[in-house]
Amino acid sequence: MVVMDRWANKVALVTGASSGIGKSIAEKLAKHGMKVVACARNMERLQEFAAAVNKECLGEIFPYACDISDEEQIQSMFKFIKDKFGKLHVCVNNAGLAMSSSILSGSSEVSCKLDDSCSLLLFKCSKAMLLLIMCKNLGMDSLLTQ
Numbered sequence: 001m002v003v004m005d006r007w008a009n010k011v012a013l014v015t016g017a018s019s020g021i022g023k024s025i026a027e028k029l030a031k032h033g034m035k036v037v038a039c040a041r042n043m044e045r046l047q048e049f050a051a052a053v054n055k056e057c058l059g060e061i062f063p064y065a066c067d068i069s070d071e072e073q074i075q076s077m078f079k080f081i082k083d084k085f086g087k088l089h090v091c092v093n094n095a096g097l098a099m100s101s102s103i104l105s106g107s108s109e110v111s112c113k114l115d116d117s118c119s120l121l122l123f124k125c126s127k128a129m130l131l132l133i134m135c136k137n138l139g140m141d142s143l144l145t146q
Contacts, residue, residue, distance in 0.1 A: 008033035008058070011085045013077075015068055016095030018045040025092055030059035037081055039066040040095065068095050 012029045016022035017038035026038040030053050038046055038061050046063030053061050062084070066077045081088055 012090035
């Protein structure tokens with residue numbers, strides 16, 4: 001594996017990291033030497049994931065339970081990042097919501113609410129990240145959104 005020296009020992013946050021794309025991104029970043037705060041609602045899944053990945057990678061996964069629809073939990077997560085690392089270099093806003101019905105049977109009203117909710121989640125997490133950077137004058141290299 002080629003190590004991206006630029007990212008070794010840098011700090012990343014990946015939301016929605018207990019499954020799917022978020023999990024894959026968190027694992028790749030840790031394998032390239034990053035310290036990754038992997039957040040999702042399911043702490044048990046995050047801990048199992050971290051235990052498996054941390055055995056075989058240069059970086060480290062730090063599991064953090066957070067429901068990003070709850071602004072207080074977002075603030076607590078960014079406080080954890082600030083207190084533990086003092087900085088954040090990469091933020092991958094991957095968490096989202098899913099429709100409870102298929103697109104064929106769901107209404108456009110439900111779809112619009114879902115879109116609005118996902119936009120608000122992105123806004124809340126990005127706002128907390130930017131406030132952390134501005135308050136501490138910390139370096140930030142990348143903001144990635146899904």
